[in-house]
Amino acid sequence: MRAFVVLLLLLITGVMFGADARLAHVKDIATIEGIRENQLVGYGIVVGLQGTGDSQQTGFPMQTLAATLSRMGVSVPSNGIRVQNLAAVFVSASLPPFARPGTRIDVTVAAAGDAKSLDGGMLLMTPLYGADGRIYAQAQGSLALGGYSVSANGNTKQTNHPTTARIPTGAMVERGVPLELAGRQTFSLLLNDADFRSAESMATAVNKALGRSAARAMDSRRIELQVGPGEDIPQLLARVEAVEVALAPSARVIVNERTGTVVIGGQVVLQPVSILHGGLSVNVVSEFEVSQPNAFAQGTTQVVQQTKVDAKDKPVNRIELKQGATVEELVKDLQAIGATARDVISILQAMKAAGALEAEIEVL
Numbered sequence: 060m061r062a063f064v065v066l067l068l069l070l071i072t073g074v075m076f077g078a079d080a081r082l083a084h085v086k087d088i089a090t091i092e093g094i095r096e097n098q099l100v101g102y103g104i105v106v107g108l109q110g111t112g113d114s115q116q117t118g119f120p121m122q123t124l125a126a127t128l129s130r131m132g133v134s135v136p137s138n139g140i141r142v143q144n145l146a147a148v149f150v151s152a153s154l155p156p157f158a159r160p161g162t163r164i165d166v167t168v169a170a171a172g173d174a175k176s177l178d179g180g181m182l183l184m185t186p187l188y189g190a191d192g193r194i195y196a197q198a199q200g201s202l203a204l205g206g207y208s209v210s211a212n213g214n215t216k217q218t219n220h221p222t223t224a225r226i227p228t229g230a231m232v233e234r235g236v237p238l239e240l241a242g243r244q245t246f247s248l249l250l251n252d253a254d255f256r257s258a259e260s261m262a263t264a265v266n267k268a269l270g271r272s273a274a275r276a277m278d279s280r281r282i283e284l285q286v287g288p289g290e291d292i293p294q295l296l297a298r299v300e301a302v303e304v305a306l307a308p309s310a311r312v313i314v315n316e317r318t319g320t321v322v323i324g325g326q327v328v329l330q331p332v333s334i335l336h337g338g339l340s341v342n343v344v345s346e347f348e349v350s351q352p353n354a355f356a357q358g359t360t361q362v363v364q365q366t367k368v369d370a371k372d373k374p375v376n377r378i379e380l381k382q383g384a385t386v387e388e389l390v391k392d393l394q395a396i397g398a399t400a401r402d403v404i405s406i407l408q409a410m411k412a413a414g415a416l417e418a419e420i421e422v423l
Contacts, residue, residue, distance in 0.1 A: 086300035092247035097154040103185030112146040113172035120147040146174035163228035166198045176221035198230035240292045246284045253279040268302045310418035319400030332415035334378040
């Protein structure tokens, strides 16, 4: 009887999700409510720069250095400090769940002033604060850059961003975020992408793996997990995270207007449509000519601007998609007519408005 029920559940899952369903582990598509990272941020100074630090016009690095020296018993007026070898920076890090005092975490350092490069610098001890204003970690160490900037005689050579750096394991946790698992009776599994079918599928898969009705879908994102009497909670969560769930990903088209990048998911369905795409090119050219008066004239030399406007209407390109057309065919047809990334974005948006593109368009 139990084997028949399992077979029936598998058949129902196959019918519900279809051939495009895929299997994914719970830990890859969901998180456990309350078990998360916490953002930390701090303000400090980087020293040891070779003349690439903040300029004298940036006042707060001098104030920071004067306050730091004052805490060490050295009294120096802020107007007597030159800051070319140091830079004011913001330091950010993520405090992982269950972190304890002494745990090492990575930090990212970014210039807050007008420093040209942080190459060769070292971050002085900087407290990292949480959202509640309490100190959770202390950061210090030598910076590791992924770029550089060199200037000589007015010429500059730059690679990547030399004003942002990382310090691997550069912070030590001083206080952890308390999170006790013992004694809890329920946990909530939160889907990364809200979907009622995925929530029901996850609850079914978890109940099947545990052999009891422990999970129940509360909405399109949250699945409530019940802890059995005397059950080992870490072992339970480990078993749940390893469960494979059948998913039917949403059809989605990702568009990045700034870079012209278009990513079309494999689940996108196209309907029969005829696309006509053309373009109007307008070119405005301004030239400056010198008007010179005659030798015996009383006029003066004048600079005259000559403007030419050239407009060209490009011929219309036609694409016809028949029933059963795939995304691959659409991409090939767009490449055949020489469509640019901007053209593809406009065409996809028009197809969505016409009902020929069954997918959600997400603009980044």
